[in-house]
Amino acid sequence: MKQLLTILLLILFSFQCKIFKPSDLDPSQDLGTLQTLLRYLALADAFNTYSQTVTFMKFTDSNGNPYVNGIVEYSVFNEADENGVPVSPFGESGNIQPYTVTLDTYGRGFLFFSERGIAKITVKNSGNAVVGNASFRVYNGITKQSFFWLTQSGPTQFFLEDLANYRNRLGTSNVFTSLGSANGRQFLYLQIQTSYTSSTQYSSTGYIISSADGENYDQVTKVDGVNLKVDSGYETFLKISKPMFNGSEYVFFLSEERATYPAPGTYQSNRNLIFKIHQSFPSTSEVINLPIASDANLYRPDMFPWIYPAYYFSGRYLVTPTYSSGTQTRPTLLNENFAVNQDVVLGFSCAVAEPNLTALSYQLVNVGGTEYLQCQSSSSPPLGNTTYQVRSLDSVGLSNRIVTFDTGGGGYTFQTPPFHVRGKLVALLTNSGVIGFTFPTDNYAGASPTISRNASQITGFTTLLANGNPLLRSVKSSGNADFFILSTQPTFAATTIEIYRSTDSLASAFPLPPIPNEYNSPIANAEQLQSANGKLNYSWSIYGPIGIGSLPVFLTRFTKDDGNWEDVPRLIKIR
Numbered sequence: 001m002k003q004l005l006t007i008l009l010l011i012l013f014s015f016q017c018k019i020f021k022p023s024d025l026d027p028s029q030d031l032g033t034l035q036t037l038l039r040y041l042a043l044a045d046a047f048n049t050y051s052q053t054v055t056f057m058k059f060t061d062s063n064g065n066p067y068v069n070g071i072v073e074y075s076v077f078n079e080a081d082e083n084g085v086p087v088s089p090f091g092e093s094g095n096i097q098p099y100t101v102t103l104d105t106y107g108r109g110f111l112f113f114s115e116r117g118i119a120k121i122t123v124k125n126s127g128n129a130v131v132g133n134a135s136f137r138v139y140n141g142i143t144k145q146s147f148f149w150l151t152q153s154g155p156t157q158f159f160l161e162d163l164a165n166y167r168n169r170l171g172t173s174n175v176f177t178s179l180g181s182a183n184g185r186q187f188l189y190l191q192i193q194t195s196y197t198s199s200t201q202y203s204s205t206g207y208i209i210s211s212a213d214g215e216n217y218d219q220v221t222k223v224d225g226v227n228l229k230v231d232s233g234y235e236t237f238l239k240i241s242k243p244m245f246n247g248s249e250y251v252f253f254l255s256e257e258r259a260t261y262p263a264p265g266t267y268q269s270n271r272n273l274i275f276k277i278h279q280s281f282p283s284t285s286e287v288i289n290l291p292i293a294s295d296a297n298l299y300r301p302d303m304f305p306w307i308y309p310a311y312y313f314s315g316r317y318l319v320t321p322t323y324s325s326g327t328q329t330r331p332t333l334l335n336e337n338f339a340v341n342q343d344v345v346l347g348f349s350c351a352v353a354e355p356n357l358t359a360l361s362y363q364l365v366n367v368g369g370t371e372y373l374q375c376q377s378s379s380s381p382p383l384g385n386t387t388y389q390v391r392s393l394d395s396v397g398l399s400n401r402i403v404t405f406d407t408g409g410g411g412y413t414f415q416t417p418p419f420h421v422r423g424k425l426v427a428l429l430t431n432s433g434v435i436g437f438t439f440p441t442d443n444y445a446g447a448s449p450t451i452s453r454n455a456s457q458i459t460g461f462t463t464l465l466a467n468g469n470p471l472l473r474s475v476k477s478s479g480n481a482d483f484f485i486l487s488t489q490p491t492f493a494a495t496t497i498e499i500y501r502s503t504d505s506l507a508s509a510f511p512l513p514p515i516p517n518e519y520n521s522p523i524a525n526a527e528q529l530q531s532a533n534g535k536l537n538y539s540w541s542i543y544g545p546i547g548i549g550s551l552p553v554f555l556t557r558f559t560k561d562d563g564n565w566e567d568v569p570r571l572i573k574i575r
Helices: 002-014 030-047 344-348
Strands: 051-060 071-077 099-102 108-113 119-122 128-137 148-153 155-167 175-182 186-200 202-212 217-222 228-231 234-240 247-262 267-278 285-289 294-297 315-321 321-323 332-334 340-343 362-365 370-376 387-394 400-406 419-421 424-430 434-439 449-454 459-461 472-478 481-488 497-502 527-532 535-545 552-556
Touching: 051 148, 071 108, 099 535, 108 285, 108 535, 175 527, 175 535, 186 234, 186 535, 247 294, 267 294, 315 419, 332 344, 340 344, 344 387, 370 419, 400 434, 424 472, 459 497, 481 527, 481 535
Parallel strands: 400 449, 472 527
Antiparallel strands: 051 108, 051 155, 071 099, 071 119, 119 128, 128 148, 175 186, 186 202, 202 217, 202 228, 228 234, 234 247, 247 267, 267 285, 294 321, 315 332, 332 340, 362 370, 370 387, 387 400, 419 424, 424 434, 434 459, 472 481, 481 497, 527 535, 535 552
């Protein structure tokens, strides 16, 4: 394709400048030759590698009233199909049939274009009368900024809300998992079907993609070294940890698990793996076996690897395997070369990582340039008490001691373990309600210190959620903003959540409005909420109807500068 473009450009620049007459439109003249070359260029693009364009559009009448329950029919005239190839539902024949979408109460809909060429759109009102037609060119690499209408007719107003162009079939992913963030980048996992024999026999390929802003994913890495498939009554799939950054590489702990099919199946076996992406060469990766005990399995038996702690800790890694029967999850320190250093439960008397409570107590704390790994020191969580003891391991020599947090009286008890946020420690305390307080870190590095809360509460940080211990599940920060994510359920299943925002170094925090329901799907993973450039964004996937089925749509919605949510979600873009 690059060679073809070079040849065409050389030919174009070889033309002499002249004033064209109408007769020069004759194909034998120079302008006719130029038009022919441009047509060949479009034809080459139509034959080039697969891509899919998703548009988010709005249609109204001339007065701005949306065509509620209107029908949009659309198709692509692909120059590569001028030889009369018959249409088929998903392009099995090489030519895709027209699709339709019923517009919502805002007159909006998602349109999918898996061919390139001239897209033609027909808009009908709810009475099935044609009210408008339009066309535009679809090409590989099209963006919202480069989009323009070729033709428009009728009283309909056509609005492009957003556009995403996906190459190499990434837009067809049937798996969309938020993994978390590290080093200022947000990570998603996508899985693309690569071969298909039947609904019980097919193979897939996984990709980890990342973004610096939560909308534009400019780094795509194939997950090599694993075998993802459904075959002969079993399936293999991945469970992936939160990302870690060691200064030059992004590191993930993976479990390649095999279970009976269909899901939910019975566990059969797994491989514990390490997946590394080099910061400077994100298209390359390395998968190696994790040298850990033979009876240790990552992320069994549940499907919530994001709940469990995964940290890079001053030249060491913290991984969270489950041992033997799948009833005890013990975080384990690894050296830089991933060899086991110590089981922190056996070696330092930390609590096991139980999903609801104790996994949350594993926190990284940075005080005076020294990192500390903080864990719960007792098997019975001290929530509801006036003091909360943690064990703190320093990064220098793994010396450890007990740190005691004290509510300082006044009838307050701990509702959550302490979280390290912006150089302070934050916890929710219970009195007549659930209130946020900060704790100083001045004497954190001392020998077995006791740290009392600051006298003033975080103004506005008072929740009325049902008192499910603990409520504070995660904190996301960027710029001058900190977002506190509260949930009544640790897995976020059928959960009620609240989000508080602070922009003044934790002096105050105020609740965000609920995430809008339009085009939404229920949150299922705390890592779907991330922060970039001082804003919070929520990422998810839905399916958009096409008249004969549906296709995936990847979305993210941001908060605005005032803390309210943007009116319309954005399509996630992938390089």
